[in-house]
Amino acid sequence: MSEATWDRSRCSVAGTLAVVGEKWSLLILREAFLGVRRFADFQRVLGAPRAVLTDRLSTLVHQELLVRVPYQAEGERQRHEYRLTAKGLDLYPTLVALMEWGDRYLCDESPAPLELRHRGDCDAPVHLALSCDAGHVLGSAREVRPVPRSTEVSSA
Amino acid sequence: MSEATWDRSRCSVAGTLAVVGEKWSLLILREAFLGVRRFADFQRVLGAPRAVLTDRLSTLVHQELLVRVPYQAEGERQRHEYRLTAKGLDLYPTLVALMEWGDRYLCDESPAPLELRHRGDCDAPVHLALSCDAGHVLGSAREVRPVPRSTEVSSA
DNA sequence: GGAGCAGAGTTCATCTCACGAACCCAGGAG
C-alpha cells in the first residue's frame, strides 16, 4: 500500500488544523456563523478568557477568515466587529460535520440542540453527505479509496 | 434573533471537540483511515511524542473511536493494534471537510496531495456536500437557517 | 467639567499540557 509513503508534511488536514485547530478557534467561528460579531458578545457566549479571545480573533483576521469592520452604534464611539469572509464561510461544512457527529453520539436520546434548515421556501432539514461525482451517496468511509498524488513520481 | 439564547453547554460542536479536539487526535484518526494500526507506525508517520501518542490512543479507545485488538505476527510475541469502530468511522466527514478546506486554501496552485475516489467500479472523485432533504445542494453557509431546539420552551 | 460606566483589550501569576530524551520491559534472534 502506498499509504505509508505519501507526503504528510503537505497534508491538508494538518494544514487546516494549524489554522483553526487551536482551542476556541472553531467555537469562535461557530458563533460567527450564528451571527455573533462583537467582542463582548463572543466573550459572553463563549466564556473564553479575554486574552485568548483577543489572540484568536486577531489570528483569524490575519488568516483572513474574519474581517475587522469598524462600526458605530448611534450615540456611541466607533468600535469594531468581526465578520466572516468567504474563506471563513467555507469552513462551514467542517463545523456541520463536527455538529452532526456530536448530535449522533453525544446527545444521548435527547434531540439535537440545534437544527439546520434550508433558508427560504424550502425550509427542509440540511445535512452533510459524502458523494461521488457519478452521483452515488456514500454510506461509510469504507467506500472511499484514498489516492496519494505525489508531486514527483506518479506511480500507481 | 434567538441566536443569543440557545444552550451553548450542550453544543455538539463543543462536545465533539472535547472528544477529538486535542492536538494530534484528528491526525491519529486520519492515519487510522489510511490504514495505520500499530503504535510504531503512528509514531513514525506522525512524529508525535510517544507519551502524547499513548495518551491520545488510550483516550480514543476509551471514547470508543478505536478498539485495541490483540494480534500476533508469526514468530513474534503478542501485541496490540488500534482499529476504527463505527463511531470512529463516522468522523470521516469531519476529516474530509478539513481536508477539502485545506486543499482549497492552503495548497496554493499545487494539486491536493491526496485524492478520494469511490471504491470499486465507479472510482469517481468523492467530495462532501451540504444538501437539504428536498434535494437541493447548498452553495454556502448563507443558505442555512439555524433553528435552536430548546428543551423547555418551543417558542418560534 | 468631573464621576461613573461600558466595550475592548493588556498584564500577570498559576496551572496544564506538549515536547524530546532517556529509561523500562518482554520476547525472539544470534
Added chain:
DNA sequence: CTCCTGGGTTCGTGAGATGAACTCTGCTCC
C-alpha cells in the same frame, strides 16, 4: 547472555490556557 525491536512510562522544560486585576477610551449623567 546479550542485543534488538515494539510498545510503552517517566521526567524536566517550555509553551500555551486560565481567571483576576488593571488600562484606555469615549460616551452619558449630573
